[in-house]
Amino acid sequence: MRAVVIEGAGGPEVLSVQEVDDPVPGAGEVLIDVVAAGLNRADVQQRRGYYPPPAGASPVPGLEVSGTIADAGDSQFAEGDAVVALLAGGGYAEKVVVPAGQVVRAPEGVDLVEAAALPETAATVWSNLVLQAGLAPGDDVLIHGASGGIGVMAIQVSLALGAVPHVTAGSAAKLDVARSLGVRTLVNYREQDFVQELMAATDGRGADVILDVVGAKYLARNIQALATGGRLVVIGLQGGATAELDLGALMGRRASIAGTTLRARPVAEKAAIMAAVRESVWPLVATGAVRPFVDRTFPLAQVAEAHAYFDAGEHTGKILLLMP
Template sequence: MRAVVIDGEGGPEVLSVQEVPDPVPGEDEVLIDVVAAGLNRADVQQRRGFYPPPDGASPIPGLEVSGHVADPGTSAFHEGDAVVALLAGGGYAEKVAVPSGQVVRAPDGVGLLEAAALPETAATVWSNLVLQAGLEEGDDVLIHGASGGIGVMAIQVSLALGAVPHVTAGSAAKLGVARSLGARTLINYREQDFVQELRTATAGRGADVILDVVGAKYLARNVESLATGGRLVVIGLQGGTTAELDLGTLMGKRASIAGTTLRARPVGEKTAIMAAVRDSVWPLVASGGVRPFVDRVFPLEQVAEAHTYFDGGEHTGKILLSMR
């Protein structure tokens, strides 16, 4: 099969498409003929040498795919079923073997190519906003990086739950995307102080939940932005890993901070998350309340160009690789 190989550490030039052996599914794994794979920041970090795959995972990048079941193994799937899957690696390839619990049938209401934009974003958003932070109707939620794949999914899920999304992004164009999806408060972090803007938008109370991809750079200001009893969930470290925090502020607000990752979670946890996505997010997709937001689709052979485009930071929503 054709697959992307990472030759060294560095820029997109270290990526190439090569012929490699087909994966051999293990016990309780499903073999998928891949239609498309989603690009994620984790793939970029792996390419740069900062985020190696977990033990036992494929060295081929790619954390989410859509496709057809080629070999269902002992699972309840059937050959030819249209599915999507959450991976620990291996998605940038024509075939991938995945634990059956991390595979779910593709949702109604979208094409199979577009569906590749959903597994990682839906799993990340649902597991963090709902399962971790307990987001519910009426909550104010601050979403950083609002125009990326996670951000556009978080806005839509928040609105579907009856929460109020307030967002940050770095340009008018990106904030325009957030506006089109229904975000309430639009904050350009290059020009505005998100702490003050959020305080104004919430009549001084702050956010019940904050979903953060920045990390250390925003830690103190995020805590300052929390409402009493607020929950901060850190899912990315684009702004560094180390920061000082006034614990008195955190304690005074009776607030909490959680840090999570998805890729290295055990199969059992990913199985539970994907079941929740299937049961709770897929009906929203079928009804049109949540939709994949695809910026561009590149053929597999143009993986280096796709990563160059991703690195440029101007995309909104997801970038996909098509195998056909």
Template sequence: MRAVFYEGAGGPEVLRLRETDAPQPAEGEVVIDVAAAGVNRADVQQRIGVYPPPPGASEIPGLEVSGRVSSVGAGVTAPRVGDEVCALLAGGGYAEQVAVPAGQVLPVPRGVDLVTAAALPEVAATVFSNLFMTAGVQAGETVLIHGGSGGIGTMAVQLVDAFGAVPAVTAGSQEKLDVARELGAEVLINYREEDFVERIKEATGGRGADVILDVVGAKYLQRNVDALATSGRLVVIGLQGGAKAELNLGQLMAKRGAVIGTTLRARPAEEKAAIMRAVAEHVWPLVVSGDVKPQVHRTFALADAAAAHEYFDSGAHTGKILLTTS
């Protein structure tokens, strides 16, 4: 089969498409003939050399795919050969085939085409696990979503809105804020022109955000705590703005706040399976009903993975970028 590899660390030019051995399903795994794979920030972090695959994971990038099951390993009763599915991966998605634990595989939601389904697994699992399973977002709460027009952000806005909470977003242009507004965001903050701490307090009558979903990390840490309401929860899922920062613990304690740092990729397969079961129960019905829609900005051929990364790096996209195998 053909797959994309990183030949060293660096810019998009290190991506290379080459022939490699096709995977075989181990016990409890299925092999998927890939229709499309999602491009994610983690793939870029791996490319530049700061986010290696977890032990035992494929060196091939790609954390989510859609496609058809072509073979199953011992002990697998579902999905079955021929089923159209999408899957959450620890790696290996930028390829024509990938092996994945069966518990991380879900059926393509009714009404979603096979290629578009690749835009769902990673963002749905990330958002639902962090905002609802970990931070416990409740109806009526205000949720501040940094990067509200990206893949994670567009899913977060829709799910927060669908579950009766109030989505607030930051983004770097009016065009991106307009995308978030169309998806249900009620508070729109241009971080290049406005102070998000002041704006979120203004929008909440001085209270602040009950939950913050942050992809920036160190650069925003203290300001995020400033923006938290009493009993607020800050969930950090990315480090685009660095990994180390000072924090006023007295302020955090006075607010009875929580700072939670999580990753999804390196979790054990049984934890990922539990998350995917929750996604199937709580998110998939919203996709089927049309209340939540996968957001695909642009597709590239697998052979053009370097161009897809170059476009991703430009920051011009909203929603997801996908690689297709045909």
């Protein structure tokens, strides 16, 4: 089969498509003929040499795919079933082996190519906003990076649950995406202070939940932006990994901080998250409350161009790779 190989740490030029051995499913695994794979920041960090795959995972990048079952093994699936899967690696390839628990049938009414935009974003958002932070109807939620795949999914899920999203992004065009989804508090972080804007929008109360992809750079201001009893969930480190924390400010708000990743979690945990996605997010997809946002697609042979486009930072929603 053809798959993407990372030939050393660096820019998009280190990515090439090569012939490699087909993966062979083991006990409890299924084999998927891949239709499309989603690009994620974790893939970029792996390419740059900062985020190696977990022990035992494929060195091929790619954390989410859509496709059809080629070998169902002893799973509940049948050959030919249309599915999506959450991966620890291996998605940038014509075939991938996945633990069966991390595979769910693709939601009805969604094109199988576009469905590749859903598993990583839905699993990340549901596990962090709902399972971790306990997002509830009426909660004010601050979402950083509003126009990316995670941000767009977080906005849609928040609105579907009756929460009130407030967002940050770095351009008017990106904020327009959030506006089109129904968000009213739109903060251009290059021109405005998100703490001030959030406090104005919430009558000085702050956010019940903050979903943060920035990390260290935003830590102090995120604490300032929390409401009493607020929950900060850090899922990315685009702004660095080390910062000083004012514990007094945290304690004064009776607030909490959680830092999570998805890729390295045990198979059983990822299976439970995907089961929750199937049970709770797929019905929202069926009603149209949640839908995949695809910015652009690239054929597998243009993986370097796809990564260059991702690195430019101008996309909104997901970038997908299409298998030949």
